[in-house]
Amino acid sequence: GAVVSQHPSWVICKSGTSVKIECRSLDFQATTMFWYRQFPKQSLMLMATSNEGSKATYEQGVEKDKFLINHASLTLSTLTVTSAHPEDSSFYICSARDRGSGISYNEQFFGPGTRLTVL
Amino acid sequence: GIQVEQSPPDLILQEGANSTLRCNFSDSVNNLQWFHQNPWGQLINLFYIPSGTKQNGRLSATTVATERYSLLYISSSQTTDSGVYFCAVRLNQGGKLIFGQGTELSVKP
Numbered sequence: 001g002a003v004v005s006q007h008p009s010w011v012i013c014k015s016g017t018s019v020k021i022e023c024r025s026l027d028f029q030a031t032t033m034f035w036y037r038q039f040p041k042q043s044l045m046l047m048a049t050s051n052e053g054s055k056a057t058y059e060q061g062v063e064k065d066k067f068l069i070n071h072a073s074l075t076l077s078t079l080t081v082t083s084a085h086p087e088d089s090s091f092y093i094c095s096a097r098d099r100g101s102g103i104s105y106n107e108q109f110f111g112p113g114t115r116l117t118v119l
Numbered sequence: 120g121i122q123v124e125q126s127p128p129d130l131i132l133q134e135g136a137n138s139t140l141r142c143n144f145s146d147s148v149n150n151l152q153w154f155h156q157n158p159w160g161q162l163i164n165l166f167y168i169p170s171g172t173k174q175n176g177r178l179s180a181t182t183v184a185t186e187r188y189s190l191l192y193i194s195s196s197q198t199t200d201s202g203v204y205f206c207a208v209r210l211n212q213g214g215k216l217i218f219g220q221g222t223e224l225s226v227k228p
Contacts, residue, residue, distance in 0.1 A: 034215065038160075043205065043218045070183035091160055096214070106150060108207075108216050 002028045006111035013084055014119055021050040021079045021114045023094030029098035034108070035069060038091045050077045083116040091115050111113050121146045125206055132196050132226050140191040140222045142206030150209035151182050152216070154189050157202050160212035165191070165204075196226045 002018045013019050023033060031052050036044040048069050056069035059095040066088075068080040077096075081088055093113040097106065122145040132138055143153070151166040166173050166180040168189065173180055177196075182189040193200055203221040210217075 009227050043220045046160075049215060054126075080133070087191075091159070093162070107164065107167040108152060109152070109164060113160040 002026075002096070002107075002109045003097050004094065004109045004111040006094055006114055007113060007116060009026070009047075010115040012116075012117045012119065015085055016083055019081045019084055019116060021092055023073045023077045023079070023083075023096070023111050025096040028096070028098045029056075029074040030075075030077075031074060031099050032097050033071055033096070034095040034097075035067070035077075035079050035094045036073055036095065038093060044093060047068075047079075081116065086118045089118045121148075121208065121210060121217055123206060123208055123217055123219035123220050125204075126136060127222060128220065129223050130225070132133070132224065134196060134226055135188050136190075136196050137192070137194045138196060138224070140204055140206075140224075142189040142191070142219055143219060144187050144189075144206075144208050146183070146187070146210060148208040149214070150216070151189055152207050153180055154205045154207065155188070155196075155200075155202050158207060158220070160171050163203070171174075193224075196224075198226045198228055201226050 005024045007022045018049045033050040035047045047062045048056045050069045050071040058064045071077040073088045094111045097108045124143045126141045129211045154162045158191045168180045168182045170184040179192045205221045206219045
């Protein structure tokens with residue numbers, strides 16, 4: 001299957017600082033990438049959909065000025081948590097959809113996640 | 120919006136046992152995927168199965184789209200099968216993947 005990488009895998013930062021998380025599709029082109037958030041013992045909640053070359057679409061209740069998303073190329077999307085607070089501590093997971101013509105067409109693949117702790 | 124319900128929420132098995140996990144969804148879907156989230160948080164794709172039946176080793180899945188449910192079968196379970204199993208659906212080609220609440224499986228040696 002297709003591979004999605006995420007960096008960093010974990011980060012600890014001080015309250016008020018900004019943190020950038022990178023998501024890359026390694027062996028396929030992803031015109032659409034997704035950012036999810038997961039709290040302990042809960043399911044994944046979609047935060048935003050990121051389309052290459054255009055503005056991201058945010059889910060209801062997600063602050064677009066706090067969670068900045070950039071999808072500058074077909075293989076890279078970034079999520080920046082601005083002015084982080086302890087309540088932003090969570091597990092952030094990116095995902096990419098394979099829109100090629102191969103066997104994985106239309107299937108969605110997930111990165112390994114980034115564990116953010118804000119002190 | 121579409122509702123995705125998974126059952127059971129928790130399951131404890133002895134190694135070697137078989138199990139069936141269920142996913143019900145409230146609307147017609149374009150895509151359905153099963154994932155296994157391992158203890159480190161990585162989601163592993165198990166099946167892309169909007170309809171029909173697929174098998175991969177000890178795992179198999181069946182989706183009956185007309186009746187809006189999907190089943191994941193795990194046979195001869197192993198301790199490494201432990202983790203959370205998620206079902207996720209998408210309504211249309213360009214839509215978003217909606218996750219169920221998951222089934223947490225624990226396989227005891």
